[in-house]
Amino acid sequence: MPKPGVFDLVNKAKWEAWNSLGSLPKETARQNYVDLVSSLSPSAEASSQGKHEADEKAQKSKDIVVTSEDGITKIVLNRPTKKNALTFEMYQDIILALKNASTDNSAITVFTGTGDYYCSGNDLTNFTSAAGGMEEAASKGAVVLREFVNSFIDFPKPLVAVVNGPAVGIAVTLLGLFDAVYASDKATFHTPFSHLGQSPEACSSYTFPKIMGSAKATEMLLFGKKLTAREAWAQGLVSEVFPDSTFEKEVWTRLKGYAKLPPNSMRISKELIRNNEKEKLHAVNAEECTTLKAKWLSEECINAIMNFVSRKAKL
Numbered sequence: 001m002p003k004p005g006v007f008d009l010v011n012k013a014k015w016e017a018w019n020s021l022g023s024l025p026k027e028t029a030r031q032n033y034v035d036l037v038s039s040l041s042p043s044a045e046a047s048s049q050g051k052h053e054a055d056e057k058a059q060k061s062k063d064i065v066v067t068s069e070d071g072i073t074k075i076v077l078n079r080p081t082k083k084n085a086l087t088f089e090m091y092q093d094i095i096l097a098l099k100n101a102s103t104d105n106s107a108i109t110v111f112t113g114t115g116d117y118y119c120s121g122n123d124l125t126n127f128t129s130a131a132g133g134m135e136e137a138a139s140k141g142a143v144v145l146r147e148f149v150n151s152f153i154d155f156p157k158p159l160v161a162v163v164n165g166p167a168v169g170i171a172v173t174l175l176g177l178f179d180a181v182y183a184s185d186k187a188t189f190h191t192p193f194s195h196l197g198q199s200p201e202a203c204s205s206y207t208f209p210k211i212m213g214s215a216k217a218t219e220m221l222l223f224g225k226k227l228t229a230r231e232a233w234a235q236g237l238v239s240e241v242f243p244d245s246t247f248e249k250e251v252w253t254r255l256k257g258y259a260k261l262p263p264n265s266m267r268i269s270k271e272l273i274r275n276n277e278k279e280k281l282h283a284v285n286a287e288e289c290t291t292l293k294a295k296w297l298s299e300e301c302i303n304a305i306m307n308f309v310s311r312k313a314k315l
């Protein structure tokens with residue numbers, strides 16, 4: 001709307017306040033406002049106590065290990081017997097870990113996996129083991145997924161993926177929201193959404209064509225073509241590939257060096273690179289979640305999940 005005149009003091013102040021937020025999405029602005037007011041209220045102490053309990057929960061979460069050292073907050077997917085497949089609880093724990101990492105003392109935040117896999121994507125039993133059945137699981141899934149992806153879109157510090165082994169599904173699509181991706185030459189990148197009767201998520205319907213061009217994105221997102229680490233590098237999804245034998249040593253030495261760079265400068269440069277895309281990414285995320293919710297209830301998807309759970313199918 002046009003800026004109110006100088007004598008319309010109230011509306012002019014409101015206009016200027018909204019304008020100073022730039023392209024900040026309305027929902028994020030509302031949440032920031034709620035957070036600010038909560039921190040001012042008499043119950044702030046009680047809620048900050050709650051926050052400490054929540055922080056501890058994230059640190060203690062059995063399947064996500066969060067540590068902070070040498071300027072690096074490390075979020076490790078720690079469910080190797082299930083190839084680090086993501087449970088509903090892990091999505092929630094990661095949201096919280098990112099929230100904490102955005103304000104802790106670290107300069108950069110890194111994701112990696114324990115064991116031979118980086119992550120085999122969504123735990124397919126999230127849907128079959130839900131108490132209220134598929135309908136309820138799909139509704140809950142869409143809400144959790146939207147918040148989960150939002151926390152990557154809005155993350156303010158450099159976010160790095162250390163891809164130690166194969167990555168599947170959402171573990172791959174999310175990489176488009178990372179600032180750097182380092183991969184072992186043993187890593188593979190697989191998004192078998194059509195095989196599973198599902199559709200892309202984590203803004204990959206937007207980021208992948210942008211990163212690799214629509215023809216290559218189609219091969220991955222529609223036809224489920226699995227890429228080697230070198231192919232993913234050639235297509236711009238991966239920053240650099242390392243021999244598996246020296247992967248850990250080389251990557252962590254490099255990251256420790258990066259973590260010594262001036263943190264505010266890195267944060268501001270990230271803002272310049274990413275901020276003009278944020279509104280678009282939030283809109284894409286919302287649309288992908290709505291589409292997925294419908295797909296999860298489709299016969300194609302239910303059959304694919306049942307085939308996996310009953311051990312008839314694997315990727």
Ligand SMILES: CCCCCC/C=C/C(=O)SCCNC(=O)CCNC(=O)[C@H](O)C(C)(C)COP(=O)(O)OP(=O)(O)OC[C@H]1O[C@@H](n2cnc3c(N)ncnc32)[C@H](O)[C@@H]1OP(=O)(O)O
Binds near residue numbers: 088125140144193
């Ligand atoms: C809030 C909801 C958001 C949802 C977002 C939408 C996300 C979509 C996706 O991520 S789609 C991708 C989903 N992932 C898969 O389809 C992978 C399924 N897994 C497999 O095909 C295979 O397990 C494998 C190729 C990853 C590995 O094969 P293999 O090396 O032969 O190992 P196992 O199959 O024996 O696996 C060991 C153990 O792990 C269990 N497991 C592995 N991945 C998953 C998974 N994604 N979900 C559930 N369970 C998984 C597997 O069943 C074995 O368990 P067991 O030892 O038999 O108890």
